[in-house]
Amino acid sequence: MQLLNTLLIGITAGSIYSLMAIAFVLVWRSTRVVNFAQAGMALLSTYFGYEAVSRLGSFWIALPVAMIGGAIFAALVELILMRLLVKHASSGPIAGVAPIIATLGLLGVIKSVVTMIWGGQDLRIVAPISNNGFTINGETLVFSPLKLLVLVVVMVLLIMLSILFQKTNLGLALRASAHAPEIARLSGVRVDAVRTLGWALAGAAGAVAGLFQTVNGNGNFSPDSIEFSLLLVSGFIAAVIGGLDSLLGAVLGGLFLGISISFVLMYVSSGLFFIAPFVILLIVLFVRPQGIIGVKAGRRA
Amino acid sequence: MHKSKKQSTHLPLFILVGVVLFILSNFIEELRVSQGTTIAVYVIAISSIILLTGYSGQVSLGHGALMAIGAYAAAVLRLEFNLPIILCFVAAVLAAAIGGLLLGMAAARLSGPYLAGTTLALAIGLPSLANQFPILGGEQGREFKVGPPDFEPEVVAAAEPLTFFGNVLSILDKLQTTLATGAWPGASPMSTYKWWFWIAALAALISMWTVRNILNSAYGRSWRAGRGNEVAAQLAGINTARSKVLAFTISAGIAGLAGALLAMSIGTVSPSAFPLALSFSLLTGAVLAGITTLGGVIIGSVILVAIPEIADVVAHRLGSSESVTTNLPGLIVSGLLILTVLFVPNGPVEQHRARKAKHEAAHSSTKK
Numbered sequence: 001m002q003l004l005n006t007l008l009i010g011i012t013a014g015s016i017y018s019l020m021a022i023a024f025v026l027v028w029r030s031t032r033v034v035n036f037a038q039a040g041m042a043l044l045s046t047y048f049g050y051e052a053v054s055r056l057g058s059f060w061i062a063l064p065v066a067m068i069g070g071a072i073f074a075a076l077v078e079l080i081l082m083r084l085l086v087k088h089a090s091s092g093p094i095a096g097v098a099p100i101i102a103t104l105g106l107l108g109v110i111k112s113v114v115t116m117i118w119g120g121q122d123l124r125i126v127a128p129i130s131n132n133g134f135t136i137n138g139e140t141l142v143f144s145p146l147k148l149l150v151l152v153v154v155m156v157l158l159i160m161l162s163i164l165f166q167k168t169n170l171g172l173a174l175r176a177s178a179h180a181p182e183i184a185r186l187s188g189v190r191v192d193a194v195r196t197l198g199w200a201l202a203g204a205a206g207a208v209a210g211l212f213q214t215v216n217g218n219g220n221f222s223p224d225s226i227e228f229s230l231l232l233v234s235g236f237i238a239a240v241i242g243g244l245d246s247l248l249g250a251v252l253g254g255l256f257l258g259i260s261i262s263f264v265l266m267y268v269s270s271g272l273f274f275i276a277p278f279v280i281l282l283i284v285l286f287v288r289p290q291g292i293i294g295v296k297a298g299r300r301a
Numbered sequence: 302m303h304k305s306k307k308q309s310t311h312l313p314l315f316i317l318v319g320v321v322l323f324i325l326s327n328f329i330e331e332l333r334v335s336q337g338t339t340i341a342v343y344v345i346a347i348s349s350i351i352l353l354t355g356y357s358g359q360v361s362l363g364h365g366a367l368m369a370i371g372a373y374a375a376a377v378l379r380l381e382f383n384l385p386i387i388l389c390f391v392a393a394v395l396a397a398a399i400g401g402l403l404l405g406m407a408a409a410r411l412s413g414p415y416l417a418g419t420t421l422a423l424a425i426g427l428p429s430l431a432n433q434f435p436i437l438g439g440e441q442g443r444e445f446k447v448g449p450p451d452f453e454p455e456v457v458a459a460a461e462p463l464t465f466f467g468n469v470l471s472i473l474d475k476l477q478t479t480l481a482t483g484a485w486p487g488a489s490p491m492s493t494y495k496w497w498f499w500i501a502a503l504a505a506l507i508s509m510w511t512v513r514n515i516l517n518s519a520y521g522r523s524w525r526a527g528r529g530n531e532v533a534a535q536l537a538g539i540n541t542a543r544s545k546v547l548a549f550t551i552s553a554g555i556a557g558l559a560g561a562l563l564a565m566s567i568g569t570v571s572p573s574a575f576p577l578a579l580s581f582s583l584l585t586g587a588v589l590a591g592i593t594t595l596g597g598v599i600i601g602s603v604i605l606v607a608i609p610e611i612a613d614v615v616a617h618r619l620g621s622s623e624s625v626t627t628n629l630p631g632l633i634v635s636g637l638l639i640l641t642v643l644f645v646p647n648g649p650v651e652q653h654r655a656r657k658a659k660h661e662a663a664h665s666s667t668k669k
Contacts, residue, residue: 034414036421081639088643095646096528097360100417101588102642104362104581108635112628119624229425229577236418271433275426281419282407 001139006266007259008143014258015154016216019209020235021242021250022161023202028244029178030198031082036103039232040110041077041203042210045070046221047118049211050125059128059215063153066211067204074203078196081106115223122222127215150212157208158251161201165247174198178245209235230274234261237281315510322502326495335494336606338566341501343602346559347586348512348595349552354584355593356516357548358528359408363420364556365580366427367404371397371557372564372574373437376445381436386447390504393561394554401553405546424580428572442571445564447497501562508555513595515551524548578631585638591647608633 020038027035035041049066053059085102131146165171176184177194185191213231214221221227238257242249257280264276326334346368353359361367374396375389384392404423408416431437515521526534527541534541564570586605590597612629619625647655 028414034418036417081643084643088646096358096413097354097417097592098642098646100360100414101584102639104584105635105638105642108581108631109639112632112635115628116625116632120627233418233422233425237422240415240418269433271429274429278419278422278426281422285407285410285415285419 001141002266005142006262008141008147010259010262011255012143012147012150012216012258013262014238014255015151016209016212016231016254017234017238017258018251018254019154019157019205019212020231021238021254022158022247023206023209024235024239025242025244025247025250026198026202026205028239030174030195031078033082033099033103034236034244035202036100036232036236037077037106037110038103038202038206038235039228040107040114041070041074042206042213042231043221043223043228044073044110044114045203045207046125046210046214047114047123049207050118050123050221053125059125062125063208063211066207070203070207070210071200072203074206075196075200077106078199082195082199111223118223120222120224122220122225124219125211125214125221126219131215146215150216153208154212157205161205161247170197226274230277233277234258237277237284240281241284311513312510315506319503319506322506323499326498326502331492331494334492334498335566338494338498338501338562340599340602340606341498341505342559342562342566343583343586343605344505344598345508345562346556346583347590347598347601348509349555349559350583350587351590351592351595351598352512352516352555353548353552354587355591356521356528357524357545357552359545359549360413360417360584361408361420361549361552362417362577362580362584363404363423363427364552364583365575365577366420366424367397367400367553367556368560368563368579369428369570369572369575370400370553371560372445372570373431373443374557375561376443376564376570377436379445380443386500390558390561393557395557397557397560398550398554401556402546402550404553405549408549409542409545421577421580424577428575431572438571440572442569442574444569445561446568447500447565497566500565504558504562508558509595509598512555516595520544520547582634585634588638588641591645593647604637605634608637 020042023038023042024034027033027038045066048069049062052062052065056062081102082099085098127146129145129149131144133141133144135141163171165174173184173189173194174197176187176189177191178198181191184194209231210228213227217227234257235254238254239250240253241256242251242253257277260280261273261276264272322337326337329337346364350361350364353361371393375393378384378392379386379389404420407419411419431442432439437443516524523534523539523541523544526537526539527544531541560575563574567574582605586598586601588601589604590599590601609630612633613626616626616629
């Protein structure tokens, strides 16, 4: 029973990491930038969601509001910040680190502005359904209706995303611009617009990750909650495990990470919560540097 | 082959700066002295980032964690074995350098965003280890007390106040008295803050001097070569993997020293002293300084220390609410980081130099 519990908790947490990893992969594929501000965007979207819940009273309205808000914000970031960055800081010794530094700066800006607007105290988003565990044969599982809901919503989003990428012309344009931007441009794809769209999709995915991370925890969140740093690191690690270039890899990476962390916490020590992702990342980088589904190009970005 | 002439190590300049700082420290108020300590800590930490990122081209968001390693090493040795302070600082450098060696071996296989993400995971994960080992003291941490030596400074009350234009002979005379008794006639009395500043400033000067000369040595050149074009550097016979690991190790050791000094100025070592924000502000300081300009670290450090004060003044002037006041420094630091990367990506000093060179080139071509 303990084994099943550990596995289910791991899968739920892992599915949230998967969403965050997908956000990283979408941005990486469209602009070759690892967006360290992703956690800040998720935080901002969670506040959008909080506003929607407290005004309109429904989590089910808040979810799309947060997604749309997150998408618009991410698109603006790409349109303004990233394009300026490509124009100004693409040569000299700074070129390699400029995107990293710029997105970190953005993370700081978002965090300060959010704290100025909403204050630093804990706010609360109430989960739409119960987080009390299911009872089977008189034994109470840790797995709850809420966790099941998180899992279902994430799976539905993943299926929608894969339909978008595999079955639509837009998805084809997204894939073409990621793999061969010049050829895509020559074939009439508006690569710049597609890049912005990639960021917007990432913003929406991050918004869902932020909201679910909050309700899957204790429902409280603040600009300083460690949850968002954890989301940043776990999402990044999940994306790297999956090879950083593959959406399927991101999903598998997230689930792998979630389940591994859950097992480490249960069977080794619960104090290893923050160091476990780092160790798992190092092991993956040494054992399988190209990621689970990566091309054999090594880690040269 | 072009034989480079032996470069000067600029030792006299560093000694002169040290003497000036020492004299100044006796005549400024305690708050400024303690800010001076913070500046010195930042100078050391940022120069470690410049060595690593600017020269060897590796990004680390985990230098806060390396500083923590140094700080914990110093504090634990001090408390458990009562080692002399100077040995504690040496141990801080060594412990962090070993941590950097291990991290660097992993890092040599990574680049750009992968390395940034890995070190980010370390920065978030490592401080939490303090709760795993009782010797590290959990959330409260361990204390790290460094007080001035036990002498009663004989303050000569009758001495006339010193003006900066006072003649050199009298200064030398007083310096002699100071060296003999530990107190400058007419100076502010000895305090813990001043003692800390002396230690931090001396450490900053020594590490700046060391970093400067390493960067101008064959190592510095091989790092730059590897950053510019890894394949070309390998063809020129440079073992780029080993040179990256070396850069990481040295940089980590310097960061460890900064960490121990930071702990000294706080009085304790705890996980909360080394948050992720610390790693970020170091990177900000390095970018503001100009990521390849060692001299700029002083600008970067002063800005980092000055921003909270400036923000305070601005917030009061605008009469804004408390939540704005407390978050304005963070906003300014992050905003500056973005603006610098966008508009003066290689730092203000480098930008000025490039513009000047361009101007001169244009000038000389029109002359012809």
